[in-house]
Amino acid sequence: MLTNFNLANGVHVRLRNDLGERNYAYLTTNQIVADDGSPVNFLIAAAIIAVQGMRNTLEALGPGGELDERGVGHTTAQVQIN
DSSP: OOSSOOTTOHHHHHHHHHHOHHHHHHHHHSOOBOTTSOBOHHHHHHHHHHHHHHHHHHHHHOTTSSOOTTSOOOOOOOOOOO
16 A cells, blocks of 8 residues: 555555555655664554554544443554564
8 A cells, every 4th residue: 555555446545544644655755674674664554554543443432432431442453464
């Protein structure tokens, strides 16, 4: 999605929206590398999108949603890279 963005692909559009234009621009114009020199831009993008997904879920719960007795919602996200 970072290197082959397709505006006609709805999944690409949704993921880019979750990532945010500022983050997308940064991650597509700067190479970020791990200690061993391997690029990790896609990992950073995946983490941002996962956190945004949790945030979207909590916002959707909103008032009267699936909250516990304290009014707190709980979400988890997982990033798996093959």
